Amino acid sequence: MPVNAPFHIDPREFADQRVLVTGGTKGAGQAIVRRLRAAGAVTVAVARTAPPGDALPGHFVQADLCTPEGVETVVRTVLDTVGGIDILIHNLGGSSAPGGGFASLTDQLWQDELSLNLLGAVRLDRALIPAMIERGRGVVLHISSIQRRLPLHDSTIAYAAAKAALSTYSKALSKELGPKGVRVNSIAPGWIRTTAAEALVKRMAEHSGTDEGAARQGIMDALGGIPIGRPSWPEEVAELVAFLASERAASIHGSEYTIDGGTVPTV
Template structure:
């Protein structure tokens, strides 16, 4: 993999910081774990299966789409870190088939909402009081540009859940900002990950076409990507690292889009 940029890493920038990154064993989440760890943070991450954990030194196995799973993670954070300074809610995704609104059952809707919205809501409810006690902290919710550009063929429920996450994040920022806790949202466009390629395969299978046709269909639905490529996970991680750092101490209640120019409006 060739990353089209270079930067100088401060290996002590997050020294002493206790961090939770949900969904941190694949894709952008894994890149965020690696980036913050490389800058000195102590990072805990999560996945449904222990075999998914490859990069972090601290790990809690749990299904964050369930209340029990979020309770397990919150307990694990306290056991392994004793507190929390930074939370990055990266867990998310969609397993809905193609076929538009009619293909979405009640269970699929519930699954998408539980993973992409309620996981963050529940964990914040359990962990943010620790930040309130210490009067400091930083939270980033990973939303999606699909909250503004939903793909009607395959990700209606995912897009709706991410839209709700962005709205929730803004509301949370209003409450927590005055007591020293910053809350921001990152909205990626298409990221080059195994999950995005899995969606391509699902769409191809549903339509009876090949993967290249399905991939082009996604590009067409998005209106194209002006820079000509999806984002790399490491680019998303670099944005998140900036937002949770002291360099961004006046940035609060904002949403940062990283989509290569996909959204065509101001």
């Protein structure tokens, strides 16, 4: 379990700020929603599957952002319920590709990985950022991955390529939007202890015919180890998001922040 945070959350820091979090019902996305809502934000979470009961506070939109129709549903619902978005956080991502390297990736698998990890953000940005430009303010955060720099060739080639594209797109977007009052940054997490990460472990174990412990160690070995000795907790990623989305980071723009426990071995 994560250690209780030794910091104070200002319950008014994001007062009246409207925040949209994609992939906002599980893992880091859920932690982000809870963290920003605790600081006064009006939150809208988007996911393909609805959370059970009242498991997640704030507004929820059920939509598939891998499709243009899903993006249209989100935009229409956002305008009807909260009138617009001030902070846009693209946490949606993941991989369902099997192990086995490049030869196991069909055209459809490549398209699925690109739609999930890149094109959903591109479409939603195109729909919601113009209103930020009109107001002369806004924040956009893209959640990328250290795998854009350290791809795992056995299982995440397409995912890593899509996240690399997302980081490049984010940088390009920052060049365009900075002069218009909209800040754009990205975050590259390493291994986060989520249900999606555990699902990857299971798929790799099934493919290699080993147990989950061996598959988990295989991921650690492929990453070169994690110097702090553990994956990050979703709440730690959420804390970095809260800082970058806040006025405390008002001059941070066009940057990518890594949160990986020291996994990336280079400067």
